[in-house]
Amino acid sequence: MTAPSTLSAPRGRQRTTAGVTGLTGTSRLLRLAARRDRVLIPVSALTLAAVVAASAQATFDLYPDTSMAGGALRETLDNPALVAIYGPVASATIDALATFKTVLMGGVFLCMLAYVVVRRHTRTEEEEGRLELLGSGVVGRRAPLAAAVLLATAAVLGTVVLTALGAIAVGLDASGSVALGVSWTVMGLTWVGVTAVAAQLTESARGTAGFALGALAVAYMLRALGDAAGDDSPVRFLTWLSPLGWGEMVQPYGANRTWILLVGLLAYAGLVLIAFALLERRDLGAGVLPSRPGPARGSLRTVGGLTRRLARGTLIGWTIGFVVLGAVVGSLGGSVQSFLDSPEIADMLRKLGGGAGSITDTFFATELRFAAIGAAALGIALTTRMRTEETTGRLEAVLATPATRLRWALSHLLGALAATTFVLAVAGLVAGAIDGQRTGDVGGSAGRMLGAALATLPAVWVCVAVAVLLVGLVPRLTGLAWAVLIGFLVLGEFGVLMGLPSWITAISPFDHLSQLPGGSLEAAPLLGLVAVGAAIAAVGLAGLTRRDIA
Structure with a gap:
């Protein structure tokens, strides 16, 4: 009996089932995969x-x-x-x-x-x-x-x-x-x-x-x-x-x-x-x-409840990671000042990582920006799950209920915003509490670090909004949300070292954050980022409600 030749058998040649091995078709699949990643990899x-x-x-x-x-x-x-x-x-x-x-x-x-x-x-x-x-x-x-x-x-x-x-x-x-x-x-x-x-x-x-x-x-x-x-x-x-x-x-x-x-x-x-x-x-x-079987009778009654249930495991894992990150950052705060006695070196360190105030504040500001990048990755992961639910066919089952596309999409967006807020708050509180044991003011240090961590949220939300835009308007390019995040990170971390002009580094939303802790809160740039993120997300949600599913 002749086996099908799709994707594997060259034209004019037939392969039989007996000739198939575990690696048969590898070269063809490799070419297919390389074609699909012809932009991403280069x-x-x-x-x-x-x-x-x-x-x-x-x-x-x-x-x-x-x-x-x-x-x-x-x-x-x-x-x-x-x-x-x-x-x-x-x-x-x-x-x-x-x-x-x-x-x-x-x-x-x-x-x-x-x-x-x-x-x-x-x-x-x-x-x-x-x-x-x-x-x-x-x-x-x-x-x-x-x-x-x-x-x-x-x-x-x-x-x-x-x-x-x-x-x-x-x-x-x-x-x-x-x-x-x-x-x-x-x-x-x-x-x-x-x-x-x-x-x-x-x-x-x-x-x-x-x-x-x-x-x-x-x-x-x-x-x-x-x-x-x-x-x-x-x-x-x-x-x-x-x-x-x-x-x-x-x-x-x-x-x-x-x-x-x-x-x-x-x-x-x-x-x-x-x-x-x-x-x-x-x-x-x-x-x-094996997957764990669910209860015989479910208790989920809204799309928001379903979204939260799907994100529960992811959020738990990321929360643990941010607790560890906060603990490491807080424990290292006391060692920063001890070896820096040159104003020139301190100024150089500020140029590398940003920040204002003492060199310890500069260190905390740099670390919180890294935490914000991680939170943005979490937000993108939760938001782009919409595309996965769509391509696997599970969204059709949800929309067969009284739930609407907009309510479903908003549940993912609001869930991502809440999750990013939560993990950054956790990192700030843990870092501040541990550093407060060094300064003798646990409450004050925790509050200061919490505020500094939450001040990075507008930049994180812009990244989440970009993911919503891609899911709503160009779902096939949803993966570009990760490329955008990497681009923002490269501009923020290496833009100064690469000698890029300020108008290019300003593309990154993380370039507009207040220099906290140590500096003053600048409301105008943060409100501007919130407005930009809201506008981008609104366009993405509008596109999702008007295009065909899958």
Whole structure:
């Protein structure tokens, strides 16, 4: 009997069922996946490479005297607070200082790119039913996972090559640039494997995100705690428990430990093999971990209740992460002032991270902006779930009830706004309470940090509104909401170092936030951001009510 030839059999050639193997059709699926990501992967790779090259060039222009950069500046960047965020400086060379912010943060973004590619072409395709359609042709059971892993691997390696070449082109040391590529390779390939395993454990794309991104958050926290500890502390060992710590241990433009690539390759190979082993132990559309059955009789009576129920697990996970973040930030506040005795260095640190008032306030302001970026990611994740509910067909069942599109969409929007407010409030309160034990004024410190955290909300809400706009007007491009968030982060974190004009950095809503704590609350920019976010969200909601579903 002749098997169907869709997507796999070349024209003029027939394949029989007996000739089908577990990897049959991998090359065709790889081409299909590459075509779908023909914009995402090249743009992401070029952006990461450009950020490294541009920030390094800007540092060379800012510090032509390398002795200054290697002296007092090195002492500044050895601060445990900054080390917890960006990792340690590999050496006192200008090359290491020029890439101080990009080694770890770039690796994290590369991990996120690997996660997006693998999840999109495995669990998302399976959840939306397209994988079952592809499987009706001559496609082996292992082919979709193999194609996703290969494409993500190619994306990681391609980004690494472009970044290393760009770094060498602007004058960074060649061997250090190769080590930088090794560092990113270790982190990126490990997350290809982590996401491949996560896609087998759960039956939903949302669950895959929880496992993969949760693991990334844990890895970042382990590395931060290990790096910030003293040299003789046993806590330093935590860095070696984190794949991000492995990449950091390469020390580009310092020790250049390229042999750590072997650790990353072993982790990558082991995780991918585990993913294929788990694939054989589950049914199509299911996960290795069974879904918990619901109650015999439901209690949900409104679309708002349904939305809150769907977001409950996600919100719990993010809340735990923000509690940990607040605890780390609050505990590091006391160590910031102790090593800074130069006004010039303090001014340089303010330019890097923003903020006003004391250097401790500057540190808190910088950390709260990072927390705001994380809260924006949570808001986007909750908002873009509307598109997932639509493509999986579950929205049609909801709209078959008296619920309207507008009420359903508003429940997601308001839920995202409430969730982002809650997690930022938690982070601010925890950080303030812990720092208050140092200052002796727990209530005052907690209130001050809470206000500073909530002052970042207008920028977060603009990011959520952009996601609503894309879902309502151009649902096929909903994923661009993540690209917009990354763009805002790049402009905010690297805009000054890259020498970009102020009118470009002003595109980011985070550029208009008040410098709190330490500065004064500026109401006009915050109200302007709220107005912009409301207008953008209104256009998106109007588009959703007027277009066809799915």
